[in-house]
Amino acid sequence: MHPLRLAWSTDRTRRWWRLPSCGLKSGVEFDERTSNIDPAIASRGDVVKRVTVHDVAAEAGVSLATVDRVLNGRSGVTTATAARVKDAVERLNYRRDLFAASLATGREYRFQFVVPSGNANTFMGNLGRAVEEEAERLAEQRILVSVDHYVAFDEVSLAERLAAIDTERVRGVAVVAVDTPRVKEAVDALVLAGVKVVTIVSDVIPSLRSHTIAINNICAGRVAGTLIGRFLGGREGEVALVSGSMALRDHVERRIGFEQVLLRDFPHLQILSPSEGRDDSGVTRPLMRRMLHDHPRLIGLYSIGAGNRGIIDAMEESGRARDIVAVAHELTIHSRQALISGSFDAVIHQNVTAEVAAAVRVLKALCDGQADVVQPGIPIDIFFRDNLP
Known part of the structure; x- marks a missing residue:
């Protein structure tokens, strides 16, 4: 259940x-x-x-x-x-x-996903594998799906990958966007060349992309704020935020929702300035160690992005994991174990398989000229140690 x-x-x-x-x-x-x-x-x-x-x-x-x-x-x-x-x-x-x-019309569709490298980010690795699995499933249906990678957080790398897309062959693109003017220009150039573009997981605004396939990230941040505020049960102290990068719109929106709830409903909690962990455990581990050392009144943590393995290690090393209410994103092997051990109290999750399938479906509908394409709603899942799948 x-x-x-x-x-x-x-x-x-x-x-x-x-x-x-x-x-x-x-x-x-x-x-x-x-x-x-x-x-x-x-x-x-x-x-x-x-x-x-x-x-x-x-x-x-x-x-x-x-x-x-x-x-x-x-x-x-x-x-x-x-x-x-x-x-x-x-x-x-x-x-x-x-x-x-x-199949009936004999049409062929070529769609390309452009996602960050998943070497240091388990969630993005899962997303890339979901694209590959969807590509295998759809190949015999004349829907050809490929995946390309760019250096995580690097707007230049992403813009170059988008510019390299063959607009004569590729009809649709789904991109995990970095929210910068350079990426906006690259997205707009594809659209003006006749390619249908949607963003997935993280958006770039304003741009000419047609749809975004993602959870409601402001809502996700609000959920995190409510969970931490209520789990703390009236305790007073500091609450930290660790993001991947404030150049990612999904991380920015989660912060907005989180701070809205804490400022409105839990004003006795002091929100620390966000720290950027680049979604990399090699960065989040020393970052979290310093935070724990510098903030003895730290009682809450919202991990907005990835790099949770480093955060978990630092919290457990400090012996304070059970004293800090921690909410993170994405159910991976590391966050799952942290829920079981009690280092994390809740994990907010989005289903990458559903997001990839929705992106393909929207791109195909756009290519078919459907005027009433509905923005897919990707539900927010919340996992505790008691309801792990």
């Missing part, structure tokens, strides 16, 4: 229940790979069947050819008939299988 999510599955459809939190929709939300299931029926736990174009045609009282014309935006259908088809689609909660459509 999960405090924010209960999940159960049947053969081919995964259903997710999410509690309302941080502005997320209440009720039933579906995994990216779930389609064509009526939520009202699914919520009762009944056996349900996939809604097809045949069902839409029968509901609207039209032929399959007419449904096909409406779904693909082709001419030859009256306004009234098109409205009936669209109403039927909405009533039945019909969702097209876009990947099957690509």
Whole structure:
């Protein structure tokens, strides 16, 4: 059981229940790979069947050819008939299988992910592997996905990788962005060259990118603030923040949300200026040692980015791990062990597999000219030692 999510599955459809939190929709939300299931029926736990174009045609009282014309935006259908088809689609909660459509039309899609090197960052390594797994899954569906790496936090390296993309062959790009003017220009150049661009995990604003695929990071920061504030139970002292870099928009937004909650709800806690650990345990370990030495009143820690292995080592070496309420991001082998040992109290997590799948789905929809592409919502998961998967 999960405090924010209960999940159960049947053969081919995964259903997710999410509690309302941080502005997320209440009720039933579906995994990216779930389609064509009526939520009202699914919520009762009944056996349900996939809604097809045949069902839409029968509901609207039209032929399959007419449904096909409406779904693909082709001419030859009256306004009234098109409205009936669209109403039927909405009533039945019909969702097209876009990947099957690509096979039927014989189209080929080339998408490229551009992500930081994961050598020092377990989370980014997991993201890169998720892209490779998705690429293998989609290859026979004429969707060709590749992954390229840039030096973490290096805006020049990222801009160069984006500039090197073959805009004649690559139709869509998903990039873990660094939020700087140089990267914005590189993203905009791709879009102006006709490439569909989305950001994943971390955004660059303002830019011409179409969508961002990520959790609500301000909300994540607020959750961290609430957890630390309540877990401290009225104790007074200092709270530290360790980020990867303030050039990453996701880290900036998490800090904003965190400080909003602490300043509003827990004014007795003193927030220290953020320290940058470059998402590298070789940097966070000595950084955390100095922090523990210089701040004997430290009672709370929010690890905004990666490099958690170094933070854990320093806290455990000091003998103060159980005295400090610590909340971190991303469930990795290291943060998982820290939850079990009690060095971390909670871990806020985002599902990279869902993010990669959502990015591919959005890029394909954009390439197909769909005007109503919905911004995917990536839920926030919260793990404690008691609900580890």
